[in-house]
Amino acid sequence: MTAATPAPPRPSDPLAMLLAAPHRAMFLVGAIALLGNMVWWTWALVAAWRGLPFAPQAMPAAWAHGFLMQYATLAPFVLGFLLTVFPRWLNTPEVPRRAYASVFGLMLGGGGLVLLAQSGMPDMLRPGLAAMLAGWLVALSVLGTRLHQAGYRDLWAVSAFMALLAGAVGLTLALCYALGGAAVLMQAAISIGTFGLLVPVYATVAHRMLPFFSNNVLAGYRMVRPAWSLVGMLALSLAHLGLDLADISRWRWLADLPMAALLLWQWLAWQPWKARRPGLLAVLYVALAWLPLSFGLFAADSLALMLHGSSGWARAPLHALTIGFFGSMLVAMVTRVTHGHSGRPLAMGAVPWFAFIGLQAAAIVRVLADAAAQPWPWYVAAAALWLLALTPWVVRSAWIYLTPRRDGKPG
Structure with missing residues (x-):
């Protein structure tokens, strides 16, 4: 009789467990930042609203908020996901532990230093940005190597990699600003972070994964993910970015209107009415509905600027x-x-549902806040809702990343 294969070891060392897979380490960086950066921003809002003293900062608080949420909060999740899935998408070797451990350490340390720079230690900005850029370049190197090995044949991988290249440009501009460059460099870095990095990479992942997930669980589902729709989304996002950088927002509707129409078509083509169950699929479609809505609002804002010279949005x-x-x-x-x-x-479970529903409330409050006669209380309320919604989710997620898999498998 053949002896049963022994179960893989279940390490008790949290660091060893954290570095068992790239998504564990990088998702933990993002999870910590989700709370840490928003606690700082909530206090910044309260201080500005009530005229309370605030520690010396390396840059204006609004700029820091945008930068920290893009590059130090959302980007680690993006990097963790891509470091995990690129080898699978491209059928190439896994990313070695030393590589993603370096990205983890540099992004965690760098993001922490940038936050310290906004909390009374402004001299920490330069080393923080340098560390983040170094970590980013390590990730680009290992992902670029695998993309080259695969012959650049996967459109989604190429698209995601190009978005990461844009992110590297944004981080470089931010570092140049910290080294004494003009303020416009940081403003450009923030715009690139939204429309050169995050919109393209989110759109790419959605284009590849949502129809795939849907096809796996929905009977009679028809997959619709033409290459032209992805290319169109990327081109229009970059057009928005270009008009933004050129400071001609009144013409931005030329990109935003077709973008909203394309995104709405894509959402409908993916048949969201079929995805009411399971919940883990339904929330993807609810989240995606915000994308055409947001570009519709961008278009309305731009048209208001063109027609009236101002916008109340x-x-x-x-x-x-x-x-x-x-x-x-x-x-x-x-x-x-x-x-x-x-x-x-x-499955979603109670904690993820609480986080997701809470974020819908936070988004609605923040979007409507600008129409209020006294918006500051609503700004603070939206930030508080973010923290309330995400704190249990972050704590639960962090515990998962620091403990072994339930099924005893490695990774």
Whole structure:
């Protein structure tokens, strides 16, 4: 009789467990930042609203908020996902532990230093940005090597890699600003972070994965993911970015209107009415609905600027995109990856549902806040809702990343 194969060891060392797979380490960086950076921002909002003293900062708080949420909070989740799936998409060797451990350490340390720079230690900005850029370049190197090995044949991988290249440009501009460059460099870095990095990479992952997930669980589902729709989304996002960088927002509707129409068509083509169950699939479609809505708001904002010379939308379109789409899709997709790679059932569960519903409330409050006569209490309320919704989810997720898989498998 053949002896049973022994179960893989179950390490008790949290660091060893954390580095067992790239998504564990990088998702933990993002999870920590989800709370840490928003605690700082909530206090910044309260201080600005009530005229309270605030520690010396390396850059204006609004810039830091945008930068930290893009490059130090959402980007680690993106890097963790791509470091995990690139070898599978491309049928290439796994990313070695030393590589993703380096990305983990540099992004965690760098993001922490940037936050310290905004909390009374402004001299920490330069080393923080340098560390983040170094970690980013390590990730680009290992992912680029695998893309080259695969002959650049996978459109989704090429698209995601190009978005990461844009992110590297944004981080470089931010570092140049910290080294004494003009303020416009940091402003450009923030715009690139949204429309050169996050919109393209989120759109790419959605284009590849949502029809795939749907086809796996829905009877009679018809997969629709033409290459032209992905290319169109990327081109229009970059067009928005170009018009933004050129400071001609009144013409931005030329990109935003067709973008909203294309995104709405794509959402409908993916047949969201069929995806009411299971919940882990339904939330992906709810999150995705924020994307055409946000670009519709961007178009309305731009048209108002063209026709009337001013707009009352303020930052409502941006927060429909960042909280509504980025935040909701983050909870939906990261919950799926976390459960799937920890031997747990592919189901939402109470804590992810609480986080997802809470983010919908936070997004709605923040979008509508700009229409209020006294918006500051609503700004603070939206930030508080973010923290309330995500704190249990972050704590639960961190525990999963630091403990072995339930099924005893490695990774």
